[in-house]
Amino acid sequence: ETGVTQSPTHLIKTRGQQVTLRCSSQSGHNTVSWYQQALGQGPQFIFQYYREEENGRGNFPPRFSGLQFPNYSSELNVNALELDDSALYLCASSRGTGGWYEQYFGPGTRLTVT
Amino acid sequence: ELKVEQNPLFLSMQEGKNYTIYCNYSTTSDRLYWYRQDPGKSLESLFVLLSNGAVKQEGRLMASLDTKARLSTLHITAAVHDLSATYFCAVKTSGSRLTFGEGTQLTVNP
Numbered sequence: 001e002t003g004v005t006q007s008p009t010h011l012i013k014t015r016g017q018q019v020t021l022r023c024s025s026q027s028g029h030n031t032v033s034w035y036q037q038a039l040g041q042g043p044q045f046i047f048q049y050y051r052e053e054e055n056g057r058g059n060f061p062p063r064f065s066g067l068q069f070p071n072y073s074s075e076l077n078v079n080a081l082e083l084d085d086s087a088l089y090l091c092a093s094s095r096g097t098g099g100w101y102e103q104y105f106g107p108g109t110r111l112t113v114t
Numbered sequence: 115e116l117k118v119e120q121n122p123l124f125l126s127m128q129e130g131k132n133y134t135i136y137c138n139y140s141t142t143s144d145r146l147y148w149y150r151q152d153p154g155k156s157l158e159s160l161f162v163l164l165s166n167g168a169v170k171q172e173g174r175l176m177a178s179l180d181t182k183a184r185l186s187t188l189h190i191t192a193a194v195h196d197l198s199a200t201y202f203c204a205v206k207t208s209g210s211r212l213t214f215g216e217g218t219q220l221t222v223n224p
Contacts, residue, residue: 031210042118042202042214043157056209090156097209099145105157
């Protein structure tokens with residue numbers, strides 16, 4: 001197991017609501033990336049945070065937003081939830097943003113939107 | 115835009131048989147990853163392939179990388195039931211962003 005933790009494990013929300021997912025990075029890691037994995041698909045990159053700043057974003061609308069805190073933990077916020085937002089949300093931490101740094105994935109948060 | 119394609123997407127094989135999963139990607143990258151995912155679980159890192167011609171082996175799994183052909187393979191030798199899972203390849207793009215394939219769902223039957 002990696003040292004990356006995520007909370008909550010499971011979450012059920014109603015369409016139109018807002019949700020916050022949390023990720024604690026592995027010790028010594030200053031970079032957190034978030035991925036969305038819909039059922040039966042590969043993970044898709046949402047965005048990355050490095051030293052509290054967004055450092056790259058995938059093809060996701062602005063209602064997906066994030067934060068990184070001074071201790072390098074991170075939050076993913078999704079506003080105006082849609083049914084298609086139902087997915088496993090994975091965060092991954094790394095020592096930096098360079099491509100040579102391996103990403104370590106957390107256990108994920110399963111979000112169900114009804 | 116980088117595209118990563120895996121085939122087959124579904125693979126049912128008998129115990130003891132050999133098979134290969136293919137991963138093609140559309141633009142240059144110098145780093146390719148293979149992950150395993152069990153149902154409802156997160157990603158488990160299997161291999162990191164760093165250069166052309168790289169080959170890594172762990173147990174019954176062997177991965178290779180041909181950067182010129184933009185192709186990686188994951189070879190399964192003498193499959194056992196415990197290998198049943200979904201396998202993803204992922205290619206590093208800008209920074210440390212990963213682009214994943216669709217996954218290969220492997221079922222090993224007795």
